[in-house]
Amino acid sequence: MRLNFLYISSIYILFSLLPVYSIDSKFIPINRDIKINQEMIILDGELNNKKFVLKNIDKLTIVNFWASWCKPCVAEIEELNNFQNYIIQEKLDVTLLGINIFDRLDDANKFYLKHHPVFEMLFDKERTISIEFAVAGVPETFFIKDNKILFKYVGKIDKEILKEGYDEAFK
Amino acid sequence: MKHSSKIGLLISILFLIIFSPFVESKEGIYEVSNELMCPVCQGQTVAESNSELALSMREVIKNKLNKGESKEEILSYFVNLYGESILSKPPIKGINIFLWLVPPIILVISIFFWVIRVRRNKSKTR
Numbered sequence: 322m323r324l325n326f327l328y329i330s331s332i333y334i335l336f337s338l339l340p341v342y343s344i345d346s347k348f349i350p351i352n353r354d355i356k357i358n359q360e361m362i363i364l365d366g367e368l369n370n371k372k373f374v375l376k377n378i379d380k381l382t383i384v385n386f387w388a389s390w391c392k393p394c395v396a397e398i399e400e401l402n403n404f405q406n407y408i409i410q411e412k413l414d415v416t417l418l419g420i421n422i423f424d425r426l427d428d429a430n431k432f433y434l435k436h437h438p439v440f441e442m443l444f445d446k447e448r449t450i451s452i453e454f455a456v457a458g459v460p461e462t463f464f465i466k467d468n469k470i471l472f473k474y475v476g477k478i479d480k481e482i483l484k485e486g487y488d489e490a491f492k
Numbered sequence: 493m494k495h496s497s498k499i500g501l502l503i504s505i506l507f508l509i510i511f512s513p514f515v516e517s518k519e520g521i522y523e524v525s526n527e528l529m530c531p532v533c534q535g536q537t538v539a540e541s542n543s544e545l546a547l548s549m550r551e552v553i554k555n556k557l558n559k560g561e562s563k564e565e566i567l568s569y570f571v572n573l574y575g576e577s578i579l580s581k582p583p584i585k586g587i588n589i590f591l592w593l594v595p596p597i598i599l600v601i602s603i604f605f606w607v608i609r610v611r612r613n614k615s616k617t618r
Contacts, residue, residue: 448548449552
């Protein structure tokens with residue numbers, strides 16, 4: 322009787338711990354094809370209205386969605402800059418893009434001037450790109466390759482997580 | 493017909509031709525957005541919410557309606573992105589049948605027990 326109780330309890334504990342240990346990844350898998358052809362404004366601090374068309378994402382591209390009013394977005398900009406410098410230094414085959422959403426162009430531009438990102442920053446004037454990616458909030462970072470969203474990271478990201486994501490994308 | 497009333501009629505027709513698509517589109521946006529739950533709000537549909545995400549979703553709905561896409565096509569586009577939980581009225585299929593059937597079943601059972609109890613009480617008092 323006592324043995325049976327111990328046996329059932331150990332099986333119960335084992336199964337309860339299983340989901341905890343199965344979450345070994347920081348990234349949320351998506352694996353969804355994406356077809357985009359969207360014109361966006363390049364943020365350059367001068368409001369020159371230079372355009373950038375985001376389409377055919379064949380090469381690994383890391384897209385970080387942000388807004389000027391979002392505190393974690395301010396906190397992660399240094400890390401994104403560090404990762405961009407690492408891309409150049411290590412000659413990695415990846416593009417890092419920042420897309421401003423849920424915001425005003427003026428505020429996005431002020432953010433640019435204040436924080437000096439060293440990677441391409443875009444403003445979504447159509448206000449629809451967030452839906453194509455099914456963004457639920459900011460900041461969120463998506464890893465896209467061969468026109469497919471592989472996975473995303475939710476929340477403030479840092480250089481180490483970006484490196485992990487880069488490695489994960491080539492697995 | 494007087495000349496002035498002819499002009500009035502012409503202006504009214506022109507007004508309808510120019511503005512009817514906007515009215516139709518606005519109603520269409522409401523109809524579709526009211527069937528979608530705002531993913532970042534609590535218990536609000538996309539039509540009711542003023543969050544940035546809901547505004548973007550309404551913009552997408554407007555663009556798709558202008559392109560001539562049907563309500564079903566637009567809803568299935570959002571289901572594909574966010575899953576079936578995005579729908580304010582879950583479809584009556586699979587496990588969702590359970591959600592639709594449980595409230596009326598509970599109601600019928602409650603009425604049944606209530607009737608039994610009332611009858612018992614009546615027979616006791618007699």
